[in-house]
Amino acid sequence: MTVLAKKQIYCLGTVRINRLQGISFENDKALGKKGRGTHQENKALVDDVEVRAKKWMDNKGVTLLSTFASAEPVWELKRYDKKAKAVVTVPCPAVVTEYNKFMGGVDLMDSLISLYRIHTRSKKYYHKIFFHFLDVTVVNCWLLYRRDSSDLDIPERKVMMLQEFKLSLAESLLLEGKNPMAKKRGRPSSNGGTAAQFAKKKKSSPATKPIPAEGVRTDGYHHYPVVTTRGRCKNPDCKSAPVLYCQKCKVHLCITKDKNCFVEFHTK
Ligand SMILES: [Zn+2]
Ligand SMILES: [Zn+2]
Structure with missing residues (x-):
């Protein structure tokens, strides 16, 4: 995190308590007694970068480590309280709100990558x-x-x-x-x-070679014409059988006085 912060990339994430050497928070039980929404913050200067560790008590304790967000301001979250059987407001530090805001996007990306x-x-x-x-x-x-x-x-x-x-x-x-x-x-x-x-x-002609992907067809690089044996022109709606052939796409394309399938094929 300090390496990233020095490159002006600030980050925020959950952290395991055993990764935070020399920093101690009260345990879940003790914080739970103080009520939901209780939070504690520890600051440290690591490698000239200010790093904050934050523990916030919801149902369970959440520990976050960040190089940019502070606990302030503190927002109010609406949560359902099982014991009180009512919706209660729980104080929530900005750093947690920030984390929740972007966590969904990170989860979505993980799930898309896994496909x-x-x-x-x-x-x-x-x-x-x-x-x-x-x-x-x-x-x-x-x-x-x-x-x-x-x-x-x-x-x-x-x-x-x-x-x-x-x-x-x-x-x-x-x-x-x-x-x-x-x-x-x-x-x-x-x-x-x-x-x-x-x-x-x-x-329409399954026996012939496939036409390359659009990204290849229109990339405009190394599509050199060569002369070979006759073959069906691969430009849609063209029925000619030219001797001209694209070296890269490996398809026949014609160039005549009236039309230029070679250019059309590679540009549209
Ligand atoms: Zn080509
Ligand atoms: Zn043609």
């Missing part, structure tokens, strides 16, 4: 940390993508689910990796109407 977590067999602890943050990044990207999709009024059924999003991202990165000259990462972007058209074209 398609990267499993590694490595025993090195830092590999686990690395992959954990990769999972965090992917989930956060997906949440941003969903927010953008909703801002753009894209219907829910066209918005990628987390699994789809992750697969599409993986596909983009894998294709990217095949090219040593590549500098920019391919990324999935929001699905417009064209994605559905490409999906239709994909379905």
Whole structure:
């Protein structure tokens, strides 16, 4: 926490009492006698950073450690009291309110990460940390993508689910990796109407090679045309059989006097 605080990242979290060397709080029993909402605070200067430990008595004692929030101001919480059989107000320090406000988001992120977590067999602890943050990044990207999709009024059924999003991202990165000259990462972007058209074209000829993900198709890197044997043009609604072929996407695309499927395919 002190390392983070020095980088101006302040944090707050629950802490086990045995992690707080040399700091003592009264136990739950003693605090319970003083009534619900009783709180105690300890401050310490650790490595030039002021760290506060706070114990607050609800039904059970909660211990929080923070580098930014103080106990003040103290709010009032409404709680049901079993003994009194009535709703009572319980004093609640700001640090607890702050913790409760963001705890839900952290729980949600943990649950989203656990859905398609990267499993590694490595025993090195830092590999686990690395992959954990990769999972965090992917989930956060997906949440941003969903927010953008909703801002753009894209219907829910066209918005990628987390699994789809992750697969599409993986596909983009894998294709990217095949090219040593590549500098920019391919990324999935929001699905417009064209994605559905490409999906239709994909379905109509199941024997042919799949059309790459939109993030790869439109990344604008290393899509060089080569001449090969004739094949069906993969641009939707085009029935020509050109000799021109995209080296990266591995699909046939035509360029004629009247139309340029090669550019259309890679841009829309
Ligand atoms: Zn291409
Ligand atoms: Zn064409």
